[in-house]
Amino acid sequence: MIEVSNLQKEFLNGQESTQVLKGVNLNIEEGEFIAIMGPSGSGKSTLLQLLGGLDVPTKGEIEIDHTPIHAMKEKERTVFRRKNMGFVFQNYQLLPNLTVEENIAFPLHADGKLTKENIEWIHELTRSVGLEGLNDKRVNLLSGGQQQRVAIARALANHPTVLLADEPTGNLDRARAEEILVLLSTFHRKNKQTIVMVTHDIFAAGFADRIILFKDGIIDQVISREDSDYAKYLANFMA
Amino acid sequence: MLSIWRISWRNMTQNKKRLFFTLLAMVLGTAFVTSMLIADKTTDDVFDYYEQMYVANADYWVLSDDYTFPEDLISPILNEPIVSNSLLALDKQAFFELADDRSLSQRAVRITGVSDQSSPLLTLPVIEGKLDNEGLIVPEPVAELLGKGVGDTIQFTGMGEAKISAIVEYTQLLASPSNWERAESTSFRVLAPLSLLREWTGKQDKISYMRFQVEGDGTELFNTFQQNFQGTSTYIEPVVADDLQSNDIGGLYTFFYLIAGLSIFISGFIVFNMIYTSVIERKKEFAIMKSLGYTQSSVSKLVLIEMTLLAFIGTAIGVPLGIWLGDLFMKALLGVFEFDMVYTMNWEMPSLIGVLIGLLFPIVFSLFPIYYAGKTSILLTMKMADRTTSTSKRHYVKAFFGVVLLLLGTIDHPVSYAAIIAGAILLFPYLLKGLSALMKPVFVTFYKYPGTLASRNVTRQLNRNGNTAAILAIGIAVILLLSAVVESAPRGIDNDIRSTYGGNMRVKSEAPWLAEDMEKILSYSGVTNVEPLAEATPITWETIEGQMRQFSVLAVRENGPSLYTHGQEKDIMNRLRQNPSVLLGERAFAEWGGTIGESIVLNTPNGKKSFEVIGVGKTSHYAGYVAFMDALVMNDVFGWANSFDLLLSVDKEPYDTIRDQLWTDFSSHLSKVETVEDEIQSTTSAISGMNELLFVMLVLVVGLASIGTANTLLMNTLERVSELGTMRALGFTKRQVRNMILAEGLLIGLTGILGGLATGILLIYLTSKSQLMDGFLSFQLPYSDMLLAIVAGVFLSLVAAWISSKSASKMDIQTLLKEG
Numbered sequence A: 001m002i003e004v005s006n007l008q009k010e011f012l013n014g015q016e017s018t019q020v021l022k023g024v025n026l027n028i029e030e031g032e033f034i035a036i037m038g039p040s041g042s043g044k045s046t047l048l049q050l051l052g053g054l055d056v057p058t059k060g061e062i063e064i065d066h067t068p069i070h071a072m073k074e075k076e077r078t079v080f081r082r083k084n085m086g087f088v089f090q091n092y093q094l095l096p097n098l099t100v101e102e103n104i105a106f107p108l109h110a111d112g113k114l115t116k117e118n119i120e121w122i123h124e125l126t127r128s129v130g131l132e133g134l135n136d137k138r139v140n141l142l143s144g145g146q147q148q149r150v151a152i153a154r155a156l157a158n159h160p161t162v163l164l165a166d167e168p169t170g171n172l173d174r175a176r177a178e179e180i181l182v183l184l185s186t187f188h189r190k191n192k193q194t195i196v197m198v199t200h201d202i203f204a205a206g207f208a209d210r211i212i213l214f215k216d217g218i219i220d221q222v223i224s225r226e227d228s229d230y231a232k233y234l235a236n237f238m239a
Numbered sequence B: 001m002l003s004i005w006r007i008s009w010r011n012m013t014q015n016k017k018r019l020f021f022t023l024l025a026m027v028l029g030t031a032f033v034t035s036m037l038i039a040d041k042t043t044d045d046v047f048d049y050y051e052q053m054y055v056a057n058a059d060y061w062v063l064s065d066d067y068t069f070p071e072d073l074i075s076p077i078l079n080e081p082i083v084s085n086s087l088l089a090l091d092k093q094a095f096f097e098l099a100d101d102r103s104l105s106q107r108a109v110r111i112t113g114v115s116d117q118s119s120p121l122l123t124l125p126v127i128e129g130k131l132d133n134e135g136l137i138v139p140e141p142v143a144e145l146l147g148k149g150v151g152d153t154i155q156f157t158g159m160g161e162a163k164i165s166a167i168v169e170y171t172q173l174l175a176s177p178s179n180w181e182r183a184e185s186t187s188f189r190v191l192a193p194l195s196l197l198r199e200w201t202g203k204q205d206k207i208s209y210m211r212f213q214v215e216g217d218g219t220e221l222f223n224t225f226q227q228n229f230q231g232t233s234t235y236i237e238p239v240v241a242d243d244l245q246s247n248d249i250g251g252l253y254t255f256f257y258l259i260a261g262l263s264i265f266i267s268g269f270i271v272f273n274m275i276y277t278s279v280i281e282r283k284k285e286f287a288i289m290k291s292l293g294y295t296q297s298s299v300s301k302l303v304l305i306e307m308t309l310l311a312f313i314g315t316a317i318g319v320p321l322g323i324w325l326g327d328l329f330m331k332a333l334l335g336v337f338e339f340d341m342v343y344t345m346n347w348e349m350p351s352l353i354g355v356l357i358g359l360l361f362p363i364v365f366s367l368f369p370i371y372y373a374g375k376t377s378i379l380l381t382m383k384m385a386d387r388t389t390s391t392s393k394r395h396y397v398k399a400f401f402g403v404v405l406l407l408l409g410t411i412d413h414p415v416s417y418a419a420i421i422a423g424a425i426l427l428f429p430y431l432l433k434g435l436s437a438l439m440k441p442v443f444v445t446f447y448k449y450p451g452t453l454a455s456r457n458v459t460r461q462l463n464r465n466g467n468t469a470a471i472l473a474i475g476i477a478v479i480l481l482l483s484a485v486v487e488s489a490p491r492g493i494d495n496d497i498r499s500t501y502g503g504n505m506r507v508k509s510e511a512p513w514l515a516e517d518m519e520k521i522l523s524y525s526g527v528t529n530v531e532p533l534a535e536a537t538p539i540t541w542e543t544i545e546g547q548m549r550q551f552s553v554l555a556v557r558e559n560g561p562s563l564y565t566h567g568q569e570k571d572i573m574n575r576l577r578q579n580p581s582v583l584l585g586e587r588a589f590a591e592w593g594g595t596i597g598e599s600i601v602l603n604t605p606n607g608k609k610s611f612e613v614i615g616v617g618k619t620s621h622y623a624g625y626v627a628f629m630d631a632l633v634m635n636d637v638f639g640w641a642n643s644f645d646l647l648l649s650v651d652k653e654p655y656d657t658i659r660d661q662l663w664t665d666f667s668s669h670l671s672k673v674e675t676v677e678d679e680i681q682s683t684t685s686a687i688s689g690m691n692e693l694l695f696v697m698l699v700l701v702v703g704l705a706s707i708g709t710a711n712t713l714l715m716n717t718l719e720r721v722s723e724l725g726t727m728r729a730l731g732f733t734k735r736q737v738r739n740m741i742l743a744e745g746l747l748i749g750l751t752g753i754l755g756g757l758a759t760g761i762l763l764i765y766l767t768s769k770s771q772l773m774d775g776f777l778s779f780q781l782p783y784s785d786m787l788l789a790i791v792a793g794v795f796l797s798l799v800a801a802w803i804s805s806k807s808a809s810k811m812d813i814q815t816l817l818k819e820g
């Protein structure tokens, strides 16, 4: 599904250059739920942005569904993104003067394809994230938890191949965070939705099939649910 | 202290594009005002210079109501010990003898013979040659037209020939046409030695006038000779520097100052918008500063210092630019006149005023934001509720006031113009809202979803965007009003001239017209009426404030040609015939400064005489700088008998045949043949030049307003970078983002243009209906300016939008997302 090989990213800031990703290799299967953990500044968000085609790598390859996105032109990437990618951000990134429904429908609008079935699908999404009745409410009047549900619904509006979430629960309290995680894992289970989630929170990571530990621009360790020490590892972490 | 300046500098330069636009607006505003001040003062100087040249050192002159008079009449004056200098002059009409085929009217030239070409009573700006009292002195355009230089010979038909000894720059005494077309109705002027002219003409002891200078106070001498000359054909007048008869430039500057004021207002608004937004953006920073112990005034001071820094930079660039613009403007303005005038820029004082204005206006316009910055509440700001939601109740109040002001604007009063503009500003947010709803379908067709978003986005910062559109609109509206005035002026002038010219042709002679001359002219085919016209000139008088002035007095008769219009014409004619009274033209009345019923004192050929001013008439003669008197009163009381002018009525328009006939029949004394068309042509040509100048002004004002649009859009864009980032992340292409911002700019621009057109039309309509303005303007729309406003407005708004859309789409997505 997602094949990443020798992925490198270097940022140039004037004279200075920072090597943020130093050769990442990663394969993600269709329908997998991946959590990426690691210290702050280790390059998790950068990796996610590259996976989502928001930026291009300095070196290395990314194939999504056998499509090499690292070689795409800006415009192609944008079109690819709106057809295949869903994003959830820590600070929700909703469009404040649009309603709940308009926010969710945005990726379809961008594509200029808001058909009748699509509208039905948007309504269904709204219901499934538990926001029915709030369709026409302006999003800046919602609570944080509600806003993140809108973001999740929006990320799914275009039936994305992959849902990328960067610390989706970072701004929420434990109860609200759990609701969001339940929501994500529901979509994961029911729709076989592939999810890559960056998180600081081991509790959140616990919802994933695999946990990738990131350190200093490379993958340090990978722990699968199937691994014998997965439970032990989690327990260690929790303690 | 040093560090606070450095902090200010850093704050300012944080947002380079915004800084650039704000500075640009300040620079242009300052430059405009400076250039207008310079142009005004320089023009004053130019006219002063020519007036002084005309007056030279002369204090008095002796003239005659006959064309010439015997030289011995003035010998008593020359014998007076206090007379230190004198200059005798004789005018004679003649014709150039030319190789090429030119008509008599084109060849007509007035030769003035002077007793001393290098007299201190004569100022001649020599370009080439010498004032040797032997040869001719010709103005440069004449020399050029004739293709002659110093040393070449000029022949005069039937008189003689002489060499050119000097070529001089423009001076009123030698004002000549500079092309053959204009020569048709204006004669050339040259100077010759008096002795030579007398030789040619045989007028051995005759002169036309004598100018002289006195040492010390000449009042007594003046009074004596005013007495002595009573009952003779000669009379004495002081030499007065007053060129209001020949130029009417004062009104022009009202126009340009209006435009300069407008540009300061627009720049000021841009400054306000920028500093206000910047203060709001930094509210948190100010709150933190205050919580760390900064006082309200020290926070205000920080912003004030920023503004002062900006004002200094703006002035440092704006004033020099203004000096340059002023020079450019003077060239354009004086190019409108017929003569090649020279000018020296008067820039010192205007620049100083420009500096003051340049430093002060940005600060004045940012006083509120500066105060607001100091007021920042620590607690409220740290919690920071969303500020953009203003209550709908306040909206209604605003709309209500806007409508009330617009309605008040329909009252016929000068202040109503301000009311309309203020009302329009208040209503603009609603116009913007309405228009964005109205335009949505169009935008959606062109831009798809970005169009929908754009029409919604402009209503988010409704006040800011509305104000931006309003500024563009006011610029357009005011210029449209000015254009309407300028465009309808020629029609009005055409009308005025035709209705007060007194016929279709005016014929001037050096000798008084005789009855048989008039009969002969009446027999020409096409001539239906011939009327004599007596014009006494120059006649000096005093304004209420005691300033010496001079103008012409024209004689009017019952059933004679109508030279002015007045509400009660019959009544006025009757009253003019009773006690000695005059009717003043509008400009003469204004310059005089008295009220109807008061008396004006004139230095008449019969001495100092008082005349009751019984009314003000509209007239095209000397653009209203003139007085009218009954012909009999003029003869008996005033002391002017002869008519050197004839007014002809011509029923078809064989002007040229009549002109040629006149020149052939009366070549010995005819001096000028002018048609009503010539007069209209020469008066309106200056105005059409003005119209072109206004075209340029319109584009400049729209351009300045568009800087405001660019600034506003830039602020709108910067405020939502994270939103734009989200849109890009969710699949909006760069082009979609750009289209959205372009559509927003277009909406603001369109609102400004449409609102401006509407406001402009309203202003024009109210002006045309105004009793106060009394038919000053007919309701006629300046279509070409409107079209230009639309084209320039749309184009420049798009450019403005394009600049900010470019900077939005250039940022990469991660930066955009992070900025949130």
Ligand SMILES: Nc1ncnc2c1ncn2[C@@H]1O[C@H](COP(=O)(O)OP(=O)(O)O)[C@@H](O)[C@H]1O
Pocket: A011, A012, A013, A018, A020, A039, A040, A041, A042, A043, A044, A045, A046, A047, B814, B815
């Ligand atoms: N656009 C950029 N330009 C320069 N440096 C960047 C940019 N984006 C991220 N970085 C740097 O890359 C490193 C990794 O950032 P990030 O991927 O956001 O880490 P994480 O999400 O793991 O906290 C940080 O040191 C950050 O400063």
Ligand SMILES: [Mg+2]
Pocket: A044, A045, A046
């Ligand atoms: Mg991160």
